[in-house]
Amino acid sequence: MLRTLLTRRLYMPLASFLQGESMFACLAELERTQSWSSEELRARQFADLRDTLRAAGRVPYYRDRGYPADVGTWEDFLALPVLEKSEVRDHFQSLRNPGGGESLGHTSGSTGEPVRFTHGPAFRSRHEAGQWRSRGWFGVRPGEGVLAVWGRPVGPAREWNLLRLKSFLNHLLHVSAFDLSPAFIRALYPQIRRLRPRLVYGYPSGLEVLVRQAESDGVRLDDLGVRLVACTAEVLYGFQRDLLGTAFGAPVADVYGCGEFGAFAHQCPHGRMHVACENVVVEFLDESDRPVPAGTPGQVVVTSLHNPGMPLIRYRVGDMAVPVEGVCPCGRNLPLMDVRTGKTGQMVRTAGGRMFSTELFDYVNKSLLTAGHRQIRAFHVVQTALEDFTVRYVTEAEEPGPALAACEKGLREVLGAQVRIVFEEVEEIPRHPGGKLGYFTCQMPPQA
Ligand SMILES: [Zn+2]
Incomplete structure (x- = not known):
């Protein structure tokens, strides 16, 4: 009171x-x-x-x-x-x-x-x-x-x-x-x-x-x-x-x-x-x-x-x-x-039963902006196994290295130091039917 x-x-x-x-x-x-x-x-x-x-x-x-x-x-x-x-x-x-x-x-x-x-x-x-x-x-x-x-x-x-x-x-x-x-x-x-x-x-x-x-x-x-x-x-x-x-x-x-x-x-x-x-x-x-x-x-x-x-x-x-x-x-x-057709909530699951809201990726993106790393235009994370993540990103910069390093650091801070993160440059990130760029796709087999 x-x-x-x-x-x-x-x-x-x-x-x-x-x-x-x-x-x-x-x-x-x-x-x-x-x-x-x-x-x-x-x-x-x-x-x-x-x-x-x-x-x-x-x-x-x-x-x-x-x-x-x-x-x-x-x-x-x-x-x-x-x-x-x-x-x-x-x-x-x-x-x-x-x-x-x-x-x-x-x-x-x-x-x-x-x-x-x-x-x-x-x-x-x-x-x-x-x-x-x-x-x-x-x-x-x-x-x-x-x-x-x-x-x-x-x-x-x-x-x-x-x-x-x-x-x-x-x-x-x-x-x-x-x-x-x-x-x-x-x-x-x-x-x-x-x-x-x-x-x-x-x-x-x-x-x-x-x-x-x-x-x-x-x-x-x-x-x-x-x-x-x-x-x-x-x-x-x-x-x-x-x-x-x-x-x-x-x-x-x-x-x-x-x-x-x-x-x-x-x-x-x-x-x-x-x-x-x-x-x-x-x-x-x-x-x-x-x-x-x-x-x-x-x-x-x-x-x-x-x-x-x-x-x-x-x-x-x-x-x-x-x-x-x-x-x-x-x-x-x-x-x-x-808004039943709005945003889809998803959790990221890693080893040991740890779970994270996919909003995590939004926060990583915000931290990049705050730190002035504007070289990554958009990114999308694909999880293929409990500890394996591929970050597909779009860039127009010659040297996106510092932004990628900052992105990796942000991801590791939450997902853990043990996860494997691979970066892959792409031309564009496919949109959801609603027109949104999603942050995350899980490609793990369901029983993983
Ligand atoms: Zn009412």
Whole structure:
């Protein structure tokens, strides 16, 4: 209780203050707007969209391509070109707003293709508020204990230590999804019990490993007082939903987002996924970039409404999802979508039963970007045996050696020094049907 209060009353407001935009004020606003009518929400979204386009009018990349500094109707907006990941990758600097305030630099290597972008204070506060609003639907409030099974930075220990400190101040136990050995999980049980988390959050694949281990150790998790298990970053399979719900004795909700926009769609207690339409405009487009009808899978294209320092306008995320019509029984008019065709979660298994979320590869990619190793354009890891990995990579550099060495070091840090890693240069990395570059393919025989 004291920890909850310290985090809610002291640390979170202080962090908001330092960030320059109050997360709690944004949360109060989002809790008001969620009861608005669809028309009110749509009008508000359009007003914010116009502000975004005004900010984009100062961005060299958009200016040079003749984007209008304002739009009069939704149709005008929908006539703007779709922004590709490759454009953001190749024109990072010219996509930044020279007068856009102090957006902090932020990098991500989401989906195998490294992309850099920045998030400003307004974006961060609103995104965080969007997360807490949806958790509030399940009775979880800011500052309450959170158990997160998530990736951790690879590379210099400093970053991981800093993140752990921040997690501690946020009343959050950050469990690395890259270290889920039976011994590691057993050492967590007393910490989890002390934390008594109200929210369990993370990759479904990682949570599944944790829950199965607890089950085989005869450790109960359903008496901790968990109110919500929120899964994100990967497809949440039905069997995982059942497994996690039973293990924690709590409802399981799916959360959808990506590095560029954070989490922006959340399932409510009725199992419908609502878009935080006060923060983003989400479109679902067919092959010719025309909107698909409700109930039909389309490519997810997103515009961020509160990131004037680097506005991404009609950005193709690389996932498929389905726009859903109708009104949710929960009464909120936030638009509905379904992501059953989204990302596939997978675990990497190595000798001794060690398991890692494939998000590991994303973290390795991020560490390469952070260290300035931009020579690898994309990579894909193929596992052929428990300890054998082939890294297929695309490069345009004459000397990718240092980047490859850094990549190998990052992989070994998590997979272990004993694994065999072979690098193989390729022309291109085949995409998944949804258009995404996957990071990982397992080619091991099932019984290996
Ligand atoms: Zn609902």
